[in-house]
Amino acid sequence: MKLRLATVFVLALMVGAGFAQGQFAVNFFTGYTMTAFEDQEDAAGTLPLGVQLGYMATPQLEVGLEVSDALGGFTFELEDEYGKMESTVNYMVFGLYGRYFLSDANMKPFLKAGVGMFTGNIDIKSESEFGDHDWEVKYKSGIGFTVGGGVLFNNQFFAGFDYNIVSREMDVDDSEFEAMSASSEDEDSEKVGWNTWAVKVGYRVNF
Numbered sequence: 001m002k003l004r005l006a007t008v009f010v011l012a013l014m015v016g017a018g019f020a021q022g023q024f025a026v027n028f029f030t031g032y033t034m035t036a037f038e039d040q041e042d043a044a045g046t047l048p049l050g051v052q053l054g055y056m057a058t059p060q061l062e063v064g065l066e067v068s069d070a071l072g073g074f075t076f077e078l079e080d081e082y083g084k085m086e087s088t089v090n091y092m093v094f095g096l097y098g099r100y101f102l103s104d105a106n107m108k109p110f111l112k113a114g115v116g117m118f119t120g121n122i123d124i125k126s127e128s129e130f131g132d133h134d135w136e137v138k139y140k141s142g143i144g145f146t147v148g149g150g151v152l153f154n155n156q157f158f159a160g161f162d163y164n165i166v167s168r169e170m171d172v173d174d175s176e177f178e179a180m181s182a183s184s185e186d187e188d189s190e191k192v193g194w195n196t197w198a199v200k201v202g203y204r205v206n207f
Helices: 002-021
Strands: 024-035 048-056 061-070 074-080 083-089 092-101 107-119 122-128 131-137 142-153 157-165 167-169 191-193 196-206
Touching: 024 061, 048 092, 092 142, 107 157, 142 167
Parallel strands: none
Antiparallel strands: 024 048, 024 196, 048 061, 061 092, 074 083, 083 122, 092 107, 107 142, 122 131, 142 157, 157 196, 167 191
16 A cells, blocks of 8 residues: 555656646557566566656656556467466556656667556456356555566657566456466465566657
């Protein structure tokens, strides 16, 4: 709770600085994002879609809010002689970011860092000789971090790379996955890495 309050406080300071000193901008982006989950054997990818509401706190520093969603979620499929199972990991981020521009030229390289709330559950569908089943594995939202960089062209188009770092804990008490609900208390408290990376392209509107 203290970490969440600190995050809100820092966000208020950053946005306030933008209103007081700088220029307003909206950045729309998409691209390609892929999982880098802890101990995963296979990776899954999808399209990200998001928007950033930013302010130029100084001529080189942009700060603001960011919301992004992995469209359709990350889908994993497993099939054997007994049937098949499809797991879809839903993945949304609500955060704040800072982007530091290293140049004032038409092509501006930048470094990016951010912190935010990572949320989303896992939807599972199984088909087998024993019947078809759907259930949801719920995870508690977690605070994570983003590092990255990129280039802004002509103050309108941008491309970049983000790496998200976050660990999240299963919400066993609220999960529809009965096998997981039967886990021990030790397993209940264990956090698992939900890291992802993304290559992004976008369009910037300045006001």
